[in-house]
Amino acid sequence: MGTQAHAHQQATPAAPARLALRGAARRERILDAALELFVERGYLGTTMDDIGAAVDIKGPSLYKHVRSKHDLLAELMSRSIASVHAAHDEAVAATDDVVEQLRLAVEAHVRFHARHRLDAFLGSRELHNLLPEHRARIGRERKAYERSFRRLVEAGVAAGRLDVRSPKLTTFALLDMGTGVAVWFREDGPSSVEQLARHHGELAMRMVGAT
Amino acid sequence: MGTQAHAHQQATPAAPARLALRGAARRERILDAALELFVERGYLGTTMDDIGAAVDIKGPSLYKHVRSKHDLLAELMSRSIASVHAAHDEAVAATDDVVEQLRLAVEAHVRFHARHRLDAFLGSRELHNLLPEHRARIGRERKAYERSFRRLVEAGVAAGRLDVRSPKLTTFALLDMGTGVAVWFREDGPSSVEQLARHHGELAMRMVGAT
DNA sequence: CCGAGAGGCTAACGATCCCTAGCCTCGCTG
């Protein structure tokens, strides 16, 4: 092994950037590598050197792109939360019918946890490794997400369109059934993301006794 | 702080054992303390000194009761798995009706994740920190548990008592909705373990279209 | 009443790990 760095494993079109990705692109690759490693070995089980090696640089060089390891984790989580939130809002905005909103929201929830399983998985497993200030913020955002989901259920009940025994417990069940997807789903498994999303959406309709 | 250990926070009846719990009881306390700390700070985030402090001894003294930190984790997980498995078998043995078996199995599943949320939480979050040999064994046991759940669903379908689109996906949903409980449930929350178990059992019946 | 073992303790080794300091190279820009 020589001293020369050789960055060319999924390089840009092949035109410029001979030695390494420029600026932001490099940073993106670092985040992705960190995500994968954090999921595989855990946050504390992952070394800055590990992350560096994954993008063909040495550990200390990472600090030219990132402020700290904690920041890396916090940024990954923020990115993830923002993404689900956006998908949720889009689903709700797609229709005026409460029941349909709920179905689409569940589908979006499931779709996200299947398509971005690493992000979702990390987001639920490494919460305790966030610094207090980060944890507080991200905790709030997660709560807000759950709340907007529950409001959907409550709205359906208020409109007499749903039949649920406990809106609170039912909402948790809806969320959990999607969150769990991040643990077992595999892109190359027997069912596609879309099939899964539809399936669980249908399941949700049964759970809330939609009419 | 003197040099004397003072173990008497939930001591035995007060008769013998003046200085410390004897043998197995001490070991049990260590396991419980480790469980709590592993959940709170994560396996790698917990120090042997932390665990020792929780039972009023120094870190190195733990090795008089435990072979290694890894063993501690593996033992906690084994204990947990064996417990769910037993609850599941008991539920299935309680009746001959397939649909009722499924309902009871879901209730048992949920009950376990609520009542032993620390064990369950640890079991799903720290799998990657197990040594390969332990992980293989525990992974198999988890798979077996899932399989026996799915068989219940498939039996119900075969008997024409259930209406499900995908037994596999539905089973995952049933399991996930219980597993998630370990994350948010609090003993002192608005609903009791029993209410929750019944609620989710009812939900399960809807999900599988029981008749 | 004595001897042994169960179960504490301190000291310390060896292995990491995060991060900083300081240096060098190379590509772009003026």
Next chain:
DNA sequence: CAGCGAGGCTAGGGATCGTTAGCCTCTCGG
């Protein structure tokens, strides 16, 4: 074409941590 800044690298400081070694005390069986 000169020089500067982006972005690498090595060396190393400072803090832990798991685990072992070796010692001491207290309890309990004979």
